[in-house]
Amino acid sequence: MNKIKLGFFVVLGFMFVITVSQNTYAQEAKTLKIGAVFALTGPAAAGIKDCMDGVQAAADWINKKGGITVKGQQYLIEVVPEDNKSAPDGIVAAANKLVYKDEVKFIVGPVVPGLSMAMTPITEKAKVLRCKVNGTGNKAEMKPGMLYTFSTFMEIQYVRSVYDYFVKSYPNAKKIAITGPDEPGGQAMVAVAKKEAEAHGLKVVFSELYPFGTQDFYPMLTKAMAQKPDVFDLGVGIAPWYAGIIKQARELGFTGPMFAPSATGNIYLIPMLAGKDFSYDIFFLDADLKSPKMPSIVKEARQQVSNKFGVDLTFGHGAGWESLWCLVQAIEAAQSLDTIKVAKVWEKMKSIETLYGEGTMSGLKDFGINHVVLKPRPLSRLEKGEIEFIKFISP
Amino acid sequence: MITQSILNGLVLGGIYILVALGLTLILSIMGIVQLAHGEVYMLGAYAMYYLCVHAGLNFLLAILISAFLVGGLGVLLEKYFFRPFRGKMERALIISIGLILLLQNAVLVIAGGTPRAFASPFSGMISVLGVTLSLERLIVISVAFGLVLVLFFLIKMTKVGQAMVAISQDREVAALQGINIDRISSIAMFLGCAFAAVSGALVGALFSVSPFMGGFALMKGIAVIILGGMGSILGAVLGGLLLGLIDGVVPVYSTTHMAGLIGFGFIILILLFKPQGMLGREFE
Amino acid sequence: MLLQTKNIKVHFATAEVIKGINVEVATKGVVSIIGSNGAGKSTFLKAITGSVSLHSGEIWFLRKNINALPVHEIIKLGIALVPEGRRPFPYMSVLANLKLGAYLQKDKRIINRALADIFDRFPILWKRRKQQAGTLSGGEQQMLVIGRALMSMPKIILMDEPSLGLAPIVIEELVSIIKDINRDEIGVLLVEQNANMVTQVSERGYVMEMGKIVLKGDIKKLMAHDVVQRAFLGT
Numbered sequence: 001m002n003k004i005k006l007g008f009f010v011v012l013g014f015m016f017v018i019t020v021s022q023n024t025y026a027q028e029a030k031t032l033k034i035g036a037v038f039a040l041t042g043p044a045a046a047g048i049k050d051c052m053d054g055v056q057a058a059a060d061w062i063n064k065k066g067g068i069t070v071k072g073q074q075y076l077i078e079v080v081p082e083d084n085k086s087a088p089d090g091i092v093a094a095a096n097k098l099v100y101k102d103e104v105k106f107i108v109g110p111v112v113p114g115l116s117m118a119m120t121p122i123t124e125k126a127k128v129l130r131c132k133v134n135g136t137g138n139k140a141e142m143k144p145g146m147l148y149t150f151s152t153f154m155e156i157q158y159v160r161s162v163y164d165y166f167v168k169s170y171p172n173a174k175k176i177a178i179t180g181p182d183e184p185g186g187q188a189m190v191a192v193a194k195k196e197a198e199a200h201g202l203k204v205v206f207s208e209l210y211p212f213g214t215q216d217f218y219p220m221l222t223k224a225m226a227q228k229p230d231v232f233d234l235g236v237g238i239a240p241w242y243a244g245i246i247k248q249a250r251e252l253g254f255t256g257p258m259f260a261p262s263a264t265g266n267i268y269l270i271p272m273l274a275g276k277d278f279s280y281d282i283f284f285l286d287a288d289l290k291s292p293k294m295p296s297i298v299k300e301a302r303q304q305v306s307n308k309f310g311v312d313l314t315f316g317h318g319a320g321w322e323s324l325w326c327l328v329q330a331i332e333a334a335q336s337l338d339t340i341k342v343a344k345v346w347e348k349m350k351s352i353e354t355l356y357g358e359g360t361m362s363g364l365k366d367f368g369i370n371h372v373v374l375k376p377r378p379l380s381r382l383e384k385g386e387i388e389f390i391k392f393i394s395p
Numbered sequence: 396m397i398t399q400s401i402l403n404g405l406v407l408g409g410i411y412i413l414v415a416l417g418l419t420l421i422l423s424i425m426g427i428v429q430l431a432h433g434e435v436y437m438l439g440a441y442a443m444y445y446l447c448v449h450a451g452l453n454f455l456l457a458i459l460i461s462a463f464l465v466g467g468l469g470v471l472l473e474k475y476f477f478r479p480f481r482g483k484m485e486r487a488l489i490i491s492i493g494l495i496l497l498l499q500n501a502v503l504v505i506a507g508g509t510p511r512a513f514a515s516p517f518s519g520m521i522s523v524l525g526v527t528l529s530l531e532r533l534i535v536i537s538v539a540f541g542l543v544l545v546l547f548f549l550i551k552m553t554k555v556g557q558a559m560v561a562i563s564q565d566r567e568v569a570a571l572q573g574i575n576i577d578r579i580s581s582i583a584m585f586l587g588c589a590f591a592a593v594s595g596a597l598v599g600a601l602f603s604v605s606p607f608m609g610g611f612a613l614m615k616g617i618a619v620i621i622l623g624g625m626g627s628i629l630g631a632v633l634g635g636l637l638l639g640l641i642d643g644v645v646p647v648y649s650t651t652h653m654a655g656l657i658g659f660g661f662i663i664l665i666l667l668f669k670p671q672g673m674l675g676r677e678f679e
Numbered sequence: 680m681l682l683q684t685k686n687i688k689v690h691f692a693t694a695e696v697i698k699g700i701n702v703e704v705a706t707k708g709v710v711s712i713i714g715s716n717g718a719g720k721s722t723f724l725k726a727i728t729g730s731v732s733l734h735s736g737e738i739w740f741l742r743k744n745i746n747a748l749p750v751h752e753i754i755k756l757g758i759a760l761v762p763e764g765r766r767p768f769p770y771m772s773v774l775a776n777l778k779l780g781a782y783l784q785k786d787k788r789i790i791n792r793a794l795a796d797i798f799d800r801f802p803i804l805w806k807r808r809k810q811q812a813g814t815l816s817g818g819e820q821q822m823l824v825i826g827r828a829l830m831s832m833p834k835i836i837l838m839d840e841p842s843l844g845l846a847p848i849v850i851e852e853l854v855s856i857i858k859d860i861n862r863d864e865i866g867v868l869l870v871e872q873n874a875n876m877v878t879q880v881s882e883r884g885y886v887m888e889m890g891k892i893v894l895k896g897d898i899k900k901l902m903a904h905d906v907v908q909r910a911f912l913g914t
Contacts (some may be wrong), residue, residue, distance in 0.1 A: 040508065041499075042607060049508045182652075211651050213601040213611065218403040219646035219654075226396055240510045240603050251520060251529045266509070273512040273603050554782065557771075561779050564768040571728060571762065573754035573783040573831065 029067055030077040030335070034324065035058070035082060035098035037109040037119065042086025044112050048238070050266060051133055052194035053311075054320025055079055055108055057304045068328055070335050073172055077324070084110055085144060095122040100126045105339055106331075108323040109133055111265075113141045113185030124148055129339040133319045134263070136185030136236050137192065137366065142157065144368040148343055150330075152322045152354075154363065155185075155262050156192045158285055161393045163196045165283075165379065166231070170257060173230040175205045179220065179234025179245070182209035189235045193261065197233070205229050214241070217248045225252055234260040243273030244286075250278035257281045266314040267387055270364040271303035276385025287356075288387035289313045289379030294378075298355050307326075318355050326352055326373055347371055356392060398526045400647040406532045406601075408639020409539025413568060413594035414612045415619035415631040416546060417587030422627035423563035423584035427487035431494035433609025433617060434590055435472075438601035439465045439592025440608060441502060448514040454516050458538070458596050462589040469588025470581050480581065484567070495609070502606040510605040522579065534595045542590060543632055550628060555582055561628055622662055624675020633673055637661065680739070680837055681706050681866045682727070682758075687736030689719075689726050693910075696722050699736065700888040704835060709845055709857060710825050711877040711898065713907070714887035720870040721763050723887070724837045728766065729753045733739040755783050757834035761841060765820045769813030773804055776812050780830025789829075800865040802858070818849035825856065834867035842873040854879045878902055 038052045039045045059077040062068070066229035067076040080102050084091035091110060099122060107123060107130040110116055116132050117140050123130045129148045135141050137156030142149065166173070178193050186209055194204050205227040205367070210220055232249060234242055242264055249258065259282060264270060267286040271279040289298055290312065294302050301321055302313040330346035331337065347370040349361050359375030366372075376392040414436055421429045429435075437544050442461035446452045452460070476494065480486040515531035550556035557580050561569040594612065595604075617640065620626075623634025638658055645654035665672060682704040687705060689697035696719050702826045704710045714720050725731045727738055729750040738745050745753050751811070759780075767776050777797060781790045798805040801822040807815060809894065812823060822840055828836050850873070857880050861867050871877045884901055886894040894901055901907055 045508045045607065046604075090418070208650065211655075214651065215401070215598070215611070216407060216642075219400060219643060220408075220651065222396060222399050222403065223647045243512070244602055251531075253520070253522075253525070253527050257573070269509070273510065275514055412722050557775060557779060560771060560775075561768050564770055565766055567730060568762055568766045568768070570730065570750040570777075571754060572779045572827070573751045574779075575751045577750075676830065 013261075025175055028329075029074040029076045031069060031078045032106070033078050033080050033102060033104045034327070035080045035102065035104040035109075035128075036320075037082045037084050037091060037098065037107060038111065038320070039086040039096050039115070040081075040083035042090070044086035044115070044238070046265075048111050048265065048316060050314045050316030051109065051111055051320035051323075052081055053305065053309050054317035055309050055324045056081075057301065057317065058321040058324040060308060061300070062306045062325070062328055068231075068331055070331065070337055075337075078329070079324075080104060084119075084130040086112070086115070088115060091115045091119050092122065095119045099123065099126045099128055105129065105337065106327055107131075108320070108327060111319070112183070113138055113188075114183045116141060117184065120146060120149055121161055127339050129327070129342055131323045133323045135372075136189045136262075138184040138188035139367075140184060141188075142363065142367040142369060142371060146369065146371065148339060149371060150326070150343075150346060151363075152319065152326055152373060153377070154366065154372050155189055155285075157277060157362070157366060157372070157374060157395050158393070159189070159192050159196050159261045160199075161395050162259065162285065162379070163193075163200045163202075165393065166218070166257075166259060167200045167202070170231065174203055175227065175229045176202045176231050176233055177206035177224045177227065177229035178204055178233040178235065179206075179208055179210060179224070181214075181237055181241065182211050185236050189262070193235065195234050204233075217245050219254070221245070221249050221252050221254075225249075225254060229254075230256050232256070232258040234258060236260070236262045237264070239264045239266045239269035240273055243270045245271065246282065247274040247278050247369060255281075257283075259283045262379075263315050263317045263319070265319075267382075268312070268314065271385035271387075279382045279385040282382040283379060283390070284382075285377050285379055285393075286315050287380045287389055289315070289318065291387075291389045293389050295355065295357060297353075301355060322354055322373075326354070329353060357394075396647060397644070398524070399528075400644045402526060402528055402532070402536075402643075404643025405636075406535050406639070407642050408636040410594050410598055411615045411619050411639050412543060412632055413590045413597075413615035413633030414541050415623070416543070416628065417590040418591075418616045419620050419623075419626055419631045420559070420583045422620070424559055425473070425487075425580055426482040426566070427477060427480065427484060428491070428617075430488060430491035430585075430613065431498060431609075432491075433454070433611070433613030434495050434498035435465060435469065435588045435609075436591040436598075437502065437604075437606060437609040438468065438498065438597035439588075439595030439597075440604040441506060441511075442592065443514050443585050443596035443599050444506075444511045444604050447510070452620050454600075458593055461596050462592045465592035466585040466589035469584040471611070473581055473584035475557060477584070478577065481576075481580065497607070499606050500568040506606065510603040511599075512603045513599060515600040521602070526645060531600060535601060538593065538597060542593065546586070546590075546628065549586075555579065559583060560646035565677045581650055614669075618662060620660065621672060622665055624672030627672065627674040630674035680704075681741065682868065682910070684723075684727065685737040685739070685741045687723075687726055687738060688734040689722055689731055690734040695734070696890050697726060700887075700890075700892055702892070704866050704868045706834070706864055706866045708882035708883055709861050711869045711871055711881040711884035712720070712887050713871055713874060713877055713884060713901075715872065718887045719890040721839050722888055722890075724760060724839050724868075724870060726906070727753075727837060728758060751783075755829065757832075759828035759831050759833035759836045759838060761824050761828050761838045763839035765817070765824050767812035767815070767820050767823050767827070769811065771812055772809055773812055773815070774808045776823055776827055777804070778831050780827035781832075783831065787860050789832075792833060795851055797829060799887065800829075800856075801826055806856045817844055821845060821853065822851070822856075825860075829860070829865075833865060835868065836860065838867065840871055840873075841869075842876050844872060850876055865875060872903060874907065 036055045039048045040284045059079045064074045082094035111133045131150045135151040135154045137154040180190045206224040263286045305313045334342040334345035354375040358378040362374035363372035364370045376394040379390045423574035519530045558574045619634040623630025643660045684702045686699045884898045
């Protein structure tokens with residue numbers, strides 16, 4: 001009898017062990033695929049490749065800290081990178097592949113607003129939650145009804161603060177020339193900048209959009225300089241475009257201030273491409289990320305990027321990093337992988353961590369939908385080819 | 396403002412002409428359209444970047460070396476990629492599209508996607524009669540038009556040049572005069588690629604260098620030879636000047652888009668009324 | 680023997696266009712090959728200059744086998760071809776055309792002497808020397824391309840239907856030009872359809888049909904032969 005009892009217990013014990021071990025097995029990390037779409041080739045690729053690397057670095061950093069935990073289940077992130085080839089057809093192909101072949105439920109990217117718009121119908125229809133990197137604020141980029149589209153920030157929300165800073169620092173400036181690339185984001189920015197310039201008592205003497213991919217700005221600048229502006233607002237753009245305009249404007253004899261209420265993607269490129277002698281009296285919503293004045297999380301990101309890619313952290317890396325990080329925070333806040341639930345929780349988040357400090361969700365006023373992270377952003381100057389951090393501004 | 400914009404147009408024209416000359420040389424000697432010519436131009440810019448920034452060479456010396464390196468690469472391309480398809484337009488097109496991908500991605504892997512720049516030593520400005528021109532741009536104009544003169548001399552005055560003209564008119568009969576077609580094709584490819592490299596190097600100095608800069612150059616180069624006449628050297632020069640002036644002057648008085656519109660308007664007009672281009676003749 | 684082909688064959692893809700031809704040309708005496716359109720006459724000449732490659736057989740020139748040589752090497756040995764349809768470089772001047780004929784000659788003095796000789800032979804070319812070759816009349820173009828061939832100072836000239844499209848009076852002139860050339864110790868291999876001209880200019884000849892030599896020998900006897908009568912003289 002005893003033997004039977006013993007046997008019974010042994011079998012029970014085994015079953016217990018198996019169940020428990022199966023349980024712990026189930027508790028082991030699963031993989032969560034997250035798509036990342038950026039321009040790796042084509043005219044928009046310059047600098048934007050950093051965003052992709054930033055996403056990869058952030059994924060490593062999050063995984064190292066234990067990944068994402070949803071209802072006790074641990075998930076490690078696997079980034080599925082896709083090149084959008086800087087073109088609408090390229091991004092549509094990339095989006096279709098991610099959504100229907102890889103079957104991802106979450107996507108980060110891209111940067112260029114026009115490309116983002118080309119992708120939105122696909123992700124919205126498939127209920128794929130997407131956090132785009134940056135954005136300018138064209139009405140078509142972000143509007144009510146886009147339930148699954150979020151953004152790490154929208155440039156137009158910061159234009160007013162940058163003009164505040166400008167008129168305070170340059171009280172004598174009267175005439176402004178405003179430019180930007182001829183694409184939906186650039187158009188939106190120039191429109192907002194014109195309004196803000198006039199609201200700040202400046203006279204807009206010149207405003208023109210240059211075609212995507214322009215290298216020779218002489219014709220446009222020749223025309224602008226004939227209006228004798230005191231200052232140039234360079235609108236949105238990437239470092240090579242800014243550098244081209246700066247170099248050529250200086251060559252044509254413009255010595256006044258130039259600024260952009262926007263990030264450059266890689267501010268170190270500007271003195272490199274425009275020349276140190278020409279890189280003076282310029283400011284951007286961008287930062288020398290090596291500066292000791294940066295928050296400690298920036299230092300961590302720098303470490304991560306330099307370990308993985310052997311390069312210094314750029315603003316582009318940071319932008320990619322934040323897109324993944326914000327998305328992950330939303331998933332954890334919702335404690336769900338259901339994109340509808342995550343979206344609902346995300347738009348109500350009062351606090352969301354970013355590289356430059358605590359941010360919050362905003363956008364209801366500007367876009368009719370609370371899908372935009374509003375956060376402090378660094379303002380930096382270029383003097384004698386050196387980048388110097390001024391302060392964080394938050395609208 | 397008009398003088399300033401004409402000077403800008405000359406700078407652009409010089410760059411376009413150098414690219415178009417190479418395309419037109421290759422087209423007339425080998426009977427193919429080399430679509431990867433833009434990538435050859437990009438390689439010239441990168442060679443220049445490495446020679447200037449990493450090897451620290453003198454600017455003009457670096458241009459010379461970059462032209463020779465890329466010209467040498469052209470000789471290899473001719474021998475191993477294009478010679479078997481001489482005169483076979485469709486196959487050469489496929490080969491050159493493959494080359495575009497190969498060269499672009501090779502540079503992307505080696506040098507990365509970040510645009511690069513190098514400073515030329517001519518950073519001064521010249522200001523005459525209210526017109527400002529950087530020394531850099533003056534160098535571009537003089538190098539470009541200097542090379543055009545060199546090419547004209549070469550074609551008119553040397554045996555090799557005359558052989559090129561002969562091949563462009565009748566390849567088979569040219570061979571019957573004892574002209575070594577392979578050798579002349581090599582030389583044409585060398586010159587064409589070297590010119591593209593110089594153009595790329597100059598653009599690199601003015602603007603920046605990126606693996607994707609070639610597409611723009613190819614587009615302009617093809618537009619120029621359609622405008623000027625396929626296979627015509629003088630046509631490439633005139634076409635380049637015209638397109639450069641359009642791109643330099645029109646945006647100042649209108650918009651950049653209008654410049655593109657007028658440029659292509661010209662091309663359509665030319666094709667309607669003189670399908671061979673301004674100075675072209677029928678091309679077999 | 681100046682030029683000799685031994686059983687040469689040429690294939691275009693799978694078709695045999697030259698089916699084993701033996702031809703001999705000496706310096707003295709113009710040799711003609713007559714044959715109708717499509718008999719393979721032009722292809723045969725192109726095989727000699729290396730413009731088309733041989734399938735089999737041998738070509739000997741001045742006791743040297745030239746089978747495997749590229750075109751420009753063959754030209755260098757002293758063979759010149761006056762192509763069918765004349766084909767001057769149409770957008771170059773007459774002078775530039777002639778100079779290209781002496782492409783392989785490096786010595787300027789020799790080139791100038793040869794030029795003087797050509798202008799002596801064809802005074803009309805001197806008058807037209809600055810004109811674009813494409814604007815000359817057919818007869819003038821024929822003089823030009825013969826002059827161009829002579830500029831290379833060849834040991835043999837191959838002529839591919841020089842009479843094609845020319846007026847009878849010009850053909851007369853051509854006959855005396857060809858005789859003059861042969862008198863100057865330059866071998867001539869003439870390929871023609873014009874039986875009348877062939878009879879005037881040469882003593883010995885071949886008849887080619889469908890890529891084969893069907894008859895050879897004294898030109899007058901050839902012309903009297905049924906085959907030729909039927910094929911060329913239409914009787």
